[in-house]
Amino acid sequence: MEKKVSLKDIAHHLGVSVALVSYVLNGKEKQARVGAEMAEKVRRAARELNYRPNLVARSLQSGKTRTIGLIVADISNPFFSSIARIIEDQAKKLGYVVIFGSSDENDEKQQDLIEVFLNRKVDAFIISPAVNTEKQIISLQKMGIPVVLIDRYFKEQWVDVVHSNNHAAAEQAVSQLVRNGRKKIAMVAYDSPLQHMEERRAGYKAALEAGNLGFRPEWLVPVAYTRMDRDVREGLGKLLEPLQIDAVFFATNSLATAGLRRINEAGLKIPQDLALISFDENEAFDFFYAPVTYISQSLDTIGKEAVEVVVDRINGSRKAPVNKIVEAKLVVRESCGSRK
């Protein structure tokens, strides 16, 4: 059980002042004009005593913790854990550490997490916000804490945001189905008022218009996050048995996997009976007998940008809200019924 060694210990050990040791160990020896031999002695002592700076103390003094609070819907969702990994790496590169929390799409949980993180004095937040949490974000802004939203966002753009071009990507996907001759195209989407979902739905409708197919409300299956499985089973099921559609567009990968299970149950053949495309990737898509066509978001870019934006804010650069839009691309495979 080795004892903790502080600056004071080193100072005592060497018979010098704490300040001196601090200067040397922070590379401020020149601007504090510390003697070269002294500096060396200090460094050696620090090494020998196995000194570790206490960052808690430093944080108290500096008011900065070099910690970023990451809040997503669910860290176990591959979409978010992949982003978390990118964020972790980029943050580390810039000398930051990440603490995370899952909101389960619940505004109260999100508020709790924000409070816990605030008390711990995180320097900034990266949040994929739950529904109905504008006030929370605004409140953070009012406190002067940098926040950047990822993936999700609100209608008005008053905060930094990094997200994919949801409308265009969705439109492109659905157009692909149209081009492949599908005429009765359904969409399964969360009933969320969040802008990313809004735009995916809008992209779907736009593609239908463009294809002269017209939008039929009964083909837009709404799903509540808290009853995801049930809503998909029942809502989509109604369109499948008896079969009234010839294609489906899923707004997220979790909706798609739930939908695939239901489609299998109905005994439908992809893409003959039904063509399909999903927003977001999922390893499972590769192993479906008809590899699933999907929209690939650049998680890499989103994660990296988010960290960069937020660290810039911490450092006081940037003025107007940043709205960084990342290109998503369609990966065409068998499930959408394209002729090779």
Added chain:
Amino acid sequence: MEKKVSLKDIAHHLGVSVALVSYVLNGKEKQARVGAEMAEKVRRAARELNYRPNLVARSLQSGKTRTIGLIVADISNPFFSSIARIIEDQAKKLGYVVIFGSSDENDEKQQDLIEVFLNRKVDAFIISPAVNTEKQIISLQKMGIPVVLIDRYFKEQWVDVVHSNNHAAAEQAVSQLVRNGRKKIAMVAYDSPLQHMEERRAGYKAALEAGNLGFRPEWLVPVAYTRMDRDVREGLGKLLEPLQIDAVFFATNSLATAGLRRINEAGLKIPQDLALISFDENEAFDFFYAPVTYISQSLDTIGKEAVEVVVDRINGSRKAPVNKIVEAKLVVRESCGSRK
């Protein structure tokens, strides 16, 4: 931009001492015999001024951060992100927050992470250790920092560990293949000396013995973590073309998905040409044309136990190293060739 309010602000505002405010806000009013009206006034002021305790300051004073450092191979791996989610929830329940880092199975990265977390004074570590990092763990123990290992572990048991019954689970899986009439059963495993892998291999061999099949070294395909894809493609490929085996057991879900891709390329039919079973779950297994039989580890139990053990250690309970073994169970589906 609201200003931060501290105990001192409240004290000033009320014309009382900082200590008094501290007592009240920490629920120590009775033992400090604070007047009831005074207490009420303090609480109201705190609310009105929107006071938030600065946990950094509290940590400096108490020497406790109520933070757990979680180190895994890769947080974007569903196995680890699922565990992370459990750990997050359990930690939150006990008043702890989690900071995480990915080691990429690299001992130096792991050491870096440990150092960063140490400097930030985490109260404890939960680690899924990389190869060759016994010294790191021992060193933590010597410093008196609680550590619990999850998933992986070392030969000697001198530290708290929570893991599945790897040997038995692997043996059970392979026995299933034997029972299904397979006689040429290969295994794809990491070449890691870590005990969890060691035991999965041992379980495989034990089941072969028990089935009077004998162990053939050329059927144990070794894979290096850093060249996972290549090693699986080549190593397993050699056994597939031409086909020399009638079953494969994969030691992890990532090995299995890589293996499945290779098997598909070889145009083999599961389970007719080849039966298979994987250690660990993967959503993709559900969508393979022959749903994959797998060993399901109880991530829930592992995560919860890990937090409990480590928090107990923080609180000074427990004496001897804990070795908590969690039952894993075989989920039999089509891929292993069982007759229904």
Added chain:
DNA sequence: ATGAAAGCGCTAACAC
């Protein structure tokens, strides 16, 4: 029933 003061470990302005 309340306050004064020390101290957690560190930084930085200022003094000598």
Added chain:
DNA sequence: GTGTTAGCGCTTTCAT
């Protein structure tokens, strides 16, 4: 060149 000092926000002992 090096030391002294104040202070970050909090807890807690000891006075009163």
